[in-house]
Amino acid sequence: MINNSIQWFPGHMHKARKEIEEAIPRIDIIIEVLDARIPFSSENPMIRRIRKDKLVIKVLNKRDLADPEMTALWLAHLEKEQGVKAIAITTNEISEVNKIMELCQKLVPHRTDMGKQIRTMIMGIPNVGKSTIINTLIGRVVAKTGNQPAVTRQQQRINLPNGIVLSDTPGILWPKVENPHSGFRLAATGAVKDTAMEYDEVAFYTVEYLAKAYPEQLKKRYQIESLPTNDVELMEAIGEKRGCLRSGGRIDLHKASEILINDLRNGALGPITLEHPEMITKELLEVEEEISRKTEEKIKTKEERRKRYLRNKR
Ligand SMILES: Nc1nc2c(ncn2[C@@H]2O[C@H](COP(=O)(O)OP(=O)(O)OP(=O)(O)O)[C@@H](O)[C@H]2O)c(=O)[nH]1
Ligand SMILES: [Mg+2]
Structure with a gap:
């Protein structure tokens, strides 16, 4: 049915990924911004790998475009993971964006008690609204935003007056989106450059x-x-x-x-969520099956080539 997969991993993303990995040890909380319409497909598998036991706030942004019933399901689902807090927001509401900071202060109160800053890093795939969140928090435009992916090209540190340090990072995808369903959903919501789809x-x-x-x-x-x-x-x-x-x-x-x-x-169809938690388990199984099928195929081809070679040699 589906045979193409989205691959869009330009050089600046590669660099950003390395810089993020280097900065992680000095971070208290990771703020992972997800697209509320695709909370699973907008999760970068790299963050799961590098976060170890670091606290993560999963922010389902653009909740104004998502189906509220589905958003509630997703929040509960995401919080099942150890060390993860999930909230849904829209940057149209300043009070909702401020909740991210309230949560940070609640999660690591000891840092402020010791007079230290809370160090956070905003991460996520392209075009989910990371820079808009930062601008909303600070109340003026400090980070460039735009309605297309790959607007932010470099890490940018911002000190908030409440003792929280924020780092904006370029949106990054990963070298290959294995799940073709996720590839389509990322493309549909605008996380992938139009020329790559x-x-x-x-x-x-x-x-x-x-x-x-x-x-x-x-x-x-x-x-x-x-x-x-x-x-x-x-x-x-x-x-x-x-x-x-x-x-x-x-x-x-x-x-x-x-x-x-x-x-x-742009929301003209009304609030829509493109995936729900139950669909994902099935899709992941399909992906695993596809990967093992391809591996088997590779082994078979190699074996045949070897046999042919031996036969010709005789
Ligand atoms: N509908 C809606 N649009 C939003 C929301 N937050 C941000 N946007 C829009 O999403 C687009 C992308 O926002 P950015 O802040 O540039 O996204 P980013 O994650 O920094 O993107 P990159 O720097 O390219 O990775 C802009 O057009 C924003 O106006 C939201 O809550 N709802
Ligand atoms: Mg940005």
């Missing part, structure tokens, strides 16, 4: 999920009375409603795909 494939994947999980929102947005059952017809129906026509009256599926993805990204 196929709009049409991402849109087809997304529309299929939306038709199952949020049919009413889809119907309402595009004024479609009854949703066709396959993804191509669905995209055609959207294209038709939006006047995406090519010469000869054919539907321009690329244009329709752009419309769908943009509507999803």
